[in-house]
Amino acid sequence: MIPELGHFALIIALGIAIVQSVVPIIGAHRNDAAMIALARPAAYAQLLFMGLAYAALTYAFIVHDFSVLYVSQHSNLLQPLVYRISGVWGSHEGSLLLWTLTLSVWTGAVALYSKHLPDALMARVLAVMGMISIGFILFMLLTSNPFERIFPAPQDGNSLNPLLQDPGLAIHPPMLYMGYVGFSVAFAFAVAALLGGRLDATWARWSRPWTTVAWSFLTLGIALGSWWAYNELGWGGWWFWDPVENASFMPWLVGTALIHSLAVTEKRGVFKSWTVLLAIMAFSLSLLGTFIVRSGVLVSVHAFATDPARGVFILIFLCLVVGSTLALYAWRSETVSTSGHFHWFSRETALLLNNVVMITAAIAVFVGTLYPLVLDALGLGKISVGRPYFDSMFALIGVPLLLLMGFGPTMRWKGDDIKRVRESLQLVFIVSLALGLVLPFVIEGALHITAGLGLAAALWVGITTLKDLFARLRKSRIPSLAYTGMVLAHLGVAFFVAGVTMVMTYEQEKDLRMEPGASYEMSGYEFKFLGTRKVQGPNYVADEGRIEVYKNGELINELNPHKRIYVEQANPMTDSSIDVGLMRDLYASLGEPLGSGAWSMRLYYKPMIRWIWLGCLFMTFGGVLAISDKRYRRSRVARREAELPAQAVAQG
Amino acid sequence: MSELGYQKKGMSKRGKRKMVVALVLLGVAIATVLALTAFEENLLYFYSPTQIHDGEAPANRSFRVGGMVVDGSVQREQNSLAIRFDLSDNANVVPVTYSGILPDLFREGQGIVAIGKLDNQGLFIADEVLAKHDENYMPPEVHEALKAGEAANKAAQTLTN
Numbered sequence: 122m123i124p125e126l127g128h129f130a131l132i133i134a135l136g137i138a139i140v141q142s143v144v145p146i147i148g149a150h151r152n153d154a155a156m157i158a159l160a161r162p163a164a165y166a167q168l169l170f171m172g173l174a175y176a177a178l179t180y181a182f183i184v185h186d187f188s189v190l191y192v193s194q195h196s197n198l199l200q201p202l203v204y205r206i207s208g209v210w211g212s213h214e215g216s217l218l219l220w221t222l223t224l225s226v227w228t229g230a231v232a233l234y235s236k237h238l239p240d241a242l243m244a245r246v247l248a249v250m251g252m253i254s255i256g257f258i259l260f261m262l263l264t265s266n267p268f269e270r271i272f273p274a275p276q277d278g279n280s281l282n283p284l285l286q287d288p289g290l291a292i293h294p295p296m297l298y299m300g301y302v303g304f305s306v307a308f309a310f311a312v313a314a315l316l317g318g319r320l321d322a323t324w325a326r327w328s329r330p331w332t333t334v335a336w337s338f339l340t341l342g343i344a345l346g347s348w349w350a351y352n353e354l355g356w357g358g359w360w361f362w363d364p365v366e367n368a369s370f371m372p373w374l375v376g377t378a379l380i381h382s383l384a385v386t387e388k389r390g391v392f393k394s395w396t397v398l399l400a401i402m403a404f405s406l407s408l409l410g411t412f413i414v415r416s417g418v419l420v421s422v423h424a425f426a427t428d429p430a431r432g433v434f435i436l437i438f439l440c441l442v443v444g445s446t447l448a449l450y451a452w453r454s455e456t457v458s459t460s461g462h463f464h465w466f467s468r469e470t471a472l473l474l475n476n477v478v479m480i481t482a483a484i485a486v487f488v489g490t491l492y493p494l495v496l497d498a499l500g501l502g503k504i505s506v507g508r509p510y511f512d513s514m515f516a517l518i519g520v521p522l523l524l525l526m527g528f529g530p531t532m533r534w535k536g537d538d539i540k541r542v543r544e545s546l547q548l549v550f551i552v553s554l555a556l557g558l559v560l561p562f563v564i565e566g567a568l569h570i571t572a573g574l575g576l577a578a579a580l581w582v583g584i585t586t587l588k589d590l591f592a593r594l595r596k597s598r599i600p601s602l603a604y605t606g607m608v609l610a611h612l613g614v615a616f617f618v619a620g621v622t623m624v625m626t627y628e629q630e631k632d633l634r635m636e637p638g639a640s641y642e643m644s645g646y647e648f649k650f651l652g653t654r655k656v657q658g659p660n661y662v663a664d665e666g667r668i669e670v671y672k673n674g675e676l677i678n679e680l681n682p683h684k685r686i687y688v689e690q691a692n693p694m695t696d697s698s699i700d701v702g703l704m705r706d707l708y709a710s711l712g713e714p715l716g717s718g719a720w721s722m723r724l725y726y727k728p729m730i731r732w733i734w735l736g737c738l739f740m741t742f743g744g745v746l747a748i749s750d751k752r753y754r755r756s757r758v759a760r761r762e763a764e765l766p767a768q769a770v771a772q773g
Numbered sequence: 774m775s776e777l778g779y780q781k782k783g784m785s786k787r788g789k790r791k792m793v794v795a796l797v798l799l800g801v802a803i804a805t806v807l808a809l810t811a812f813e814e815n816l817l818y819f820y821s822p823t824q825i826h827d828g829e830a831p832a833n834r835s836f837r838v839g840g841m842v843v844d845g846s847v848q849r850e851q852n853s854l855a856i857r858f859d860l861s862d863n864a865n866v867v868p869v870t871y872s873g874i875l876p877d878l879f880r881e882g883q884g885i886v887a888i889g890k891l892d893n894q895g896l897f898i899a900d901e902v903l904a905k906h907d908e909n910y911m912p913p914e915v916h917e918a919l920k921a922g923e924a925a926n927k928a929a930q931t932l933t934n
Contacts, residue, residue: 465793481804485808488812489812492812502818502819503818503819504816504817504818504819505816505817505819505837506812506815506816506817507815507816507817507835508815509811509814509815510811510812510814510815513807513811514808514811517804517807517808518804521800632854632872632873632874633854634852634853634854692877692878692880693877694877695877710874712854712874712875713874713875715849721854721874722874723874
């Protein structure tokens with residue numbers, strides 16, 4: 122009964138979405154207040170019914186209702202409660218339900234926090250979001266109904282893929298979806314502005330906090346995914362340039378360009394059509410990401426779901442969304458006029474270059490990810506693009522990007538003096554370059570040019586950011602939260618670059634055969650294998666390896682990697698064991714038994730790998746701080762400004 | 774903006790702007806060349822055991838091969854991690870060696886993909902062996918290679934009959 126209620130709730134949500142996307146937009150066109158006023162309640166009602174549908178599926182998981190096909194495929198009686206709850210989004214149908222619920226959460230949030238918006242704009246924004254919702258609910262009802270029954274109901278279900286039974290992965294998809302779907306708000310604002318023919322600095326101010334929140338979620342989501350892969354896959358890597366990872370990285374790159382471009386549009390009233398285009402691109406890439414992950418078109422280690430019919434639906438939907446908005450853009454962006462002017466040597470230019478670099482990076486990922494798919498679809502052969510392509514592209518793109526990051530915050534709006542900037546930064550440049558090149562010598566006792574340049578880049582970004590902060594503090598100006606957020610995010614980039622450089626240069630990896638009692642030394646740490654023992658988990662049995670780690674003859678930790686066999690799964694699962702440290706991780710995972718107690722195993726030394734995720738946390742937190750800035754909370758002021766001409770705001 | 778003094782000495786404003794544009798274009802050109810080179814160098818083509826058998830696979834370049842691990846073909850060396858197995862597309866077989874830890878889902882009878890190079894004896898030296906997370910999942914190109922191999926088998930049988 123409950124699953125049917127969930128199904129009905131989904132159908133009702135579809136009906137509401139249709140009303141939400143048709144009525145307010147006509148109302149906005151005709152200036153009909155009653156029709157416009159329908160937008161907000163419709164958004165809330167849709168949230169309610171999506172929430173009910175979602176709750177129904179979660180309930181079916183919790184009470185082990187195996188008569189629901191999806192539940193029986195992805196949970197069993199032994200599954201712990203938290204993985205039954207997270208099992209809802211463990212596969213295709215449920216993750217779509219989560220995607221759509223996330224969309225209605227964002228829609229509800231826009232409805233709630235848009236009291237200061239002009240009514241017509243708000244109506245159009247909610248209507249556009251309703252249209253996206255229609256697409257996704259239809260997709261679920263037509264091709265992937267999560268509430269489908271199975272008769273007769275099995276006694277017990279299959280297990281959720283054991284790889285997904287990990288806290289990191291349990292929260293990774295919701296975070297990622299909050300990010301992906303969050304870009305729909307910026308998209309809806311952009312489309313609404315094009316429809317209404319009103320695109321100005323206030324528009325940028327309204328869509329900016331939404332975009333930053335979405336970007337923060339996406340950053341956190343991607344970082345969690347990377348952390349999960351590192352912990353769980355047993356390969357010790359933190360990024361694989363897998364198409365599924367790239368699918369989330371492309372919207373992130375364009376989203377990063379977008380938050381910088383929005384800053385210029387808000388402050389200076391320029392780059393408007395470019396910003397609109399970026400907003401459209403960011404969300405289109407999110408949809409493309411959904412298509413890539415959910416259609417099964419990929420040869421990918423992540424391909425959990427494979428069904429071509431679904432792929433065709435998403436592809437058509439994607440073409441409709443991208444095609445119609447680009448057509449709208451081509452038709453309406455002429456009406457957008459640029460009001461501000463700036464000198465070529467200015468912060469505007471620096472941010473424009475940032476955008477160029479970010480888009481270049483996104484194109485590099487796009488080509489590497491989609492070229493093989495296109496070639497395959499045309500029957501021109503099966504290829505894949507190797508990791509070294511992406512690595513060398515990003516090393517290349519990183520140079521101008523990180524160099525620019527030093528200049529951007531230092532430079533003034535409108536125009537700056539080359540001499541002033543040079544005097545302000547040349548010492549920092551020399552110091553960070555010298556220090557960066559010397560550091561590898563201090564850390565590892567040998568010069569290393571690429572490592573030195575990477576560390577120099579991290580220092581350059583870090584020091585220029587802090588220098589600008591202290592310059593502001595010295596003038597006894599209390600920095601705004603938005604500015605502090607930028608400082609944190611840029612420091613996060615510095616941490617990230619330092620971590621990546623150290624891991625890529627100095628990591629040690631060894632696959633070896635070890636007998637009980639054998640030891641192996643790596644980067645000053647001695648790994649001693651004591652043997653394995655059997656252990657029993659809630660829904661698995663495992664061989665647990667016992668590896669003592671010594672530094673200078675002193676025992677520092679015992680690593681206990683597992684080789685698990687989960688109930689209902691034929692294959693073993695590797696569960697690595699990691700000794701975590703700020704400056705280094707020691708990582709061990711079991712391969713397979715080689716007879717007489719010996720095992721093949723993999724040992725790693727990973728210097729500063731934590732800095733990668735620490736950097737991402739800084740970026741996320743920076744985004745959160747930035748949106749807490751008080752200028753986004755002064756709704757009455759914003760409303761008054763909204764009634765002023767755009768140019769006045771841009772100059773103010 | 775005339776208060777910015779730097780415009781007066783050295784190059785004219787327009788000259789500087791031209792130089793910046795030229796530099797940006799130069800940078801973009803270099804980046805494009807590097808990108809295309811990196812792209813070309815890192816393209817991994819896929820070959821089935823039959824294509825390798827027919828001599829279609831390159832000699833000195835990494836590529837990917839996929840197929841089923843032949844039952845009973847997996848051999849381990851005693852004191853190292855070296856392993857040897859045969860990959861089949863139901864028509865032809867390629868011998869593969871690999872040294873290191875195999876993925877959890879590597880088994881006889883399982884479809885896998887290996888990345889590496891062919892030596893001059895026709896032995897495939899794998900640097901990487903990939904098996905999918907999902908035990909029921911078959912890499913699409915392996916699936917197609919198997920189908921093609923079966924079709925070739927049937928055609929050969931009808932010819933001999």
